[in-house]
Amino acid sequence: MLRLPYPPFWQNTAESYTIALKSTARAVIVGDIAILVGQFLNAYLITKWKILVRGRYFWLRSVGSSIVGDTITVSLAILGIFGGRMSTDALLTTLIPELVIMVFFTALGAFPASIIAKILAKAENLNNFDIGVNFNPFKLDASN
DSSP states (O other), rough: OTTTTTOOGGTHHHHHHHHHHHHHHHHHHHHHHHHHHHHHHHHHHHHHHHHHHTOOOOHHHHHHHHHHHHHHHHHHHHHHHHHHOOHHHHHHHHHHHHHHHHHHHHHHHHHHHHHHHHHHHHHHHHHOOOOOOOOOOOOOOOOO
């Protein structure tokens, strides 16, 4: 995209486009991978912990699995996008506030999510423990 011809009147702005778009592909690819890994781990942990505590403590399972999943997501994304381009101090300065904000909003949303989960479980008369579920993300058969 950066190598496409551009009109002559862009002479002064061509460098700006290069600066803005140069790392876009890297950010998109790394960000997508980080989200897939982090959110898969989040879903895996909340399910396994549900079995462990026999379906109780949704708020704790939700917050705990979200913290682990979001930490992996944010860490992979920031390190993958900015690693090698920023100092370790700058990476930590970016990473730590992001994690604090995510944990804050996760904890803030845990109580309403817990209430909604109880209402839905009661309305649907559902208490599924997902025992024996295959968590292989590369399985193509939809039977389990």
